[in-house]
Amino acid sequence: MSYTYKYPKPSVTVDCVVFGLDDAQKLKVLLIQRGIAPYQNKWALPGGFIGLDESIATAAARELKEETGIDKVFLEQLYTFGEVDRDPRDRIITVAYYALINIGEYVVKARTDAKNAKWFSVEELPPLAFDHDRIFSVAKERLKGKLRYQPIGFELLPSKFTLTQLQRLYETVLEQKLDKRNFRSKILKMKLLVDLEEMQAGVSHRPAKLYQFDKKRYQELEQKEFNFEI
Amino acid sequence: MSYTYKYPKPSVTVDCVVFGLDDAQKLKVLLIQRGIAPYQNKWALPGGFIGLDESIATAAARELKEETGIDKVFLEQLYTFGEVDRDPRDRIITVAYYALINIGEYVVKARTDAKNAKWFSVEELPPLAFDHDRIFSVAKERLKGKLRYQPIGFELLPSKFTLTQLQRLYETVLEQKLDKRNFRSKILKMKLLVDLEEMQAGVSHRPAKLYQFDKKRYQELEQKEFNFEI
DNA sequence: ATTTCTTAGTGTATTTTTTACACTTTATAG
DNA sequence: CTATAAAGTGTAAAAAATACACTAAGAAAT
Numbered sequence: 001m002s003y004t005y006k007y008p009k010p011s012v013t014v015d016c017v018v019f020g021l022d023d024a025q026k027l028k029v030l031l032i033q034r035g036i037a038p039y040q041n042k043w044a045l046p047g048g049f050i051g052l053d054e055s056i057a058t059a060a061a062r063e064l065k066e067e068t069g070i071d072k073v074f075l076e077q078l079y080t081f082g083e084v085d086r087d088p089r090d091r092i093i094t095v096a097y098y099a100l101i102n103i104g105e106y107v108v109k110a111r112t113d114a115k116n117a118k119w120f121s122v123e124e125l126p127p128l129a130f131d132h133d134r135i136f137s138v139a140k141e142r143l144k145g146k147l148r149y150q151p152i153g154f155e156l157l158p159s160k161f162t163l164t165q166l167q168r169l170y171e172t173v174l175e176q177k178l179d180k181r182n183f184r185s186k187i188l189k190m191k192l193l194v195d196l197e198e199m200q201a202g203v204s205h206r207p208a209k210l211y212q213f214d215k216k217r218y219q220e221l222e223q224k225e226f227n228f229e230i
Numbered sequence: 231m232s233y234t235y236k237y238p239k240p241s242v243t244v245d246c247v248v249f250g251l252d253d254a255q256k257l258k259v260l261l262i263q264r265g266i267a268p269y270q271n272k273w274a275l276p277g278g279f280i281g282l283d284e285s286i287a288t289a290a291a292r293e294l295k296e297e298t299g300i301d302k303v304f305l306e307q308l309y310t311f312g313e314v315d316r317d318p319r320d321r322i323i324t325v326a327y328y329a330l331i332n333i334g335e336y337v338v339k340a341r342t343d344a345k346n347a348k349w350f351s352v353e354e355l356p357p358l359a360f361d362h363d364r365i366f367s368v369a370k371e372r373l374k375g376k377l378r379y380q381p382i383g384f385e386l387l388p389s390k391f392t393l394t395q396l397q398r399l400y401e402t403v404l405e406q407k408l409d410k411r412n413f414r415s416k417i418l419k420m421k422l423l424v425d426l427e428e429m430q431a432g433v434s435h436r437p438a439k440l441y442q443f444d445k446k447r448y449q450e451l452e453q454k455e456f457n458f459e460i
Numbered sequence: 461a462t463t464t465c466t467t468a469g470t471g472t473a474t475t476t477t478t479t480a481c482a483c484t485t486t487a488t489a490g
Numbered sequence: 491c492t493a494t495a496a497a498g499t500g501t502a503a504a505a506a507a508t509a510c511a512c513t514a515a516g517a518a519a520t
Binding site: 162163164180181184185200203204205206207208209 | 465
């Protein structure tokens with residue numbers, strides 16, 4: 001490795017693809033409207049520059065908080081985008097992250113130099129600034145792939161949820177119908193759900209049982225290379 | 231996103247974890263010995279700075295070629311490492327790649343500022359410079375994970391190989407014994423191997439048939455979300 | 461109070477996939 | 491021509507995945 005420090009440096013940013021589920025179990029992405037050029041007024045992924053005194057993951061969490069008010073969520077590195085012409089002004093390398101949040105817990109707010117922050121359905125995104133379309137589509141594929149073999153879907157739901165909500169979530173993200181009985185027996189056989197012995201309230205039909213994800217048990221099983229495939 | 235260009239910039243490097251298989255089907259990694267401080271004389275992953283006029287992937291391929299002579303191989307992004315204290319001198323962000331090569335095809339040579347380049351068995355690595363131990367272990371896990379559901383193992387073998395060689399490769403990387411008959415029927419059922427109707431030569435026992443990976447067919451099947459699980 | 465509406469909840473038989481397992485064949489070397 | 495070493499091959503049993511339809515429970519409307 002050649003460490004001579006004479007090289008001009010690229011700028012490095014982090015961008016976050018924030019996924020959420022709305023009331024109708026539709027998959028949404030949080031975008032911010034750019035307040036400044038280039039791509040002024042265009043929608044973009046929240047993100048910003050990495051400080052020299054913070055790790056990339058810290059920067060991603062900080063930017064997310066600054067630009068949208070979202071804090072303490074599932075946030076995982078996605079991919080690093082480094083084509084030469086990604087930004088019209090300067091060479092920019094972007095480390096992309098994706099976040100999964102329970103929409104209900106947050107009221108998102110535009111802050112710093114974002115004019116506006118808004119949830120968009122993944123099926124009808126506006127044209128995005130820079131190469132954010134591409135970053136988004138990599139994130140969507142990653143979410144889909146990961147959901148199949150790791151129980152990360154819970155991050156998108158409120159902490160108490162019904163099995164039907166969970167099934168809808170899988171159906172939405174995987175873009176396929178699932179059989180109710182098979183889904184239930186499979187998910188319950190994993191022993192990752194705690195039956196709260198509590199009922200859904202405020203529905204005008206038979207209420208469903210509420211469950212909670214058992215994170216502790218998940219971490220134990222994870223050690224043992226347990227299989228979480230759906 | 232805050233594009234004001236007043237931020238000090240980190241340096242950005244690429245490092246490559248180069249995997250190969252030796253004659254005894256042992257998994258090896260290519261390391262270079264550092265010619266300069268810090269970590270002078272220590273073994274490290276080949277890599278170097280990203281130029282402003284090249285993409286990250288291009289930089290990875292270029293550094294690999296410069297430092298080891300290896301060219302035109304399977305090279306895929308692994309992960310980006312951005313802790314603050316990774317390098318004692320400066321803030322460095324490293325985009326790591328991993329490469330799979332057929333050792334027989336190359337005679338590796340140390341070049342530029344590397345003193346030496348050498349293959350090490352993954353089970354007995356020397357202590358590495360910087361956080362390269364960590365990068366290596368992420369790469370090893372990735373290779374293991376990916377081999378299970380994508381036919382990338384062929385990249386480590388010569389273009390003509392026997393089923394036993396292929397099985398040993400899987401056993402080595404996955405760190406588990408596989409059943410000969412089950413492995414063969416599974417792999418052949420995928421129809422990704424071309425029977426060359428040619429025999430292994432130079433062995434003092436019954437020679438095995440030689441096969442070749444059918445890349446074209448793989449790309450066709452990939453479109454159709456075909457399942458390549460072992 | 462009864463009916464209607466809507467979603468929750470449940471079991472089994474069939475098919476498919478995975479696993480476990482051992483002997484014969486074919487070449488080279490001595 | 492015998493010994494050695496790895497190649498090559500099929501089947502039965504177990505496990506997992508799939509397909510499938512009715513009853514139960516509550517709220518709302520009459």
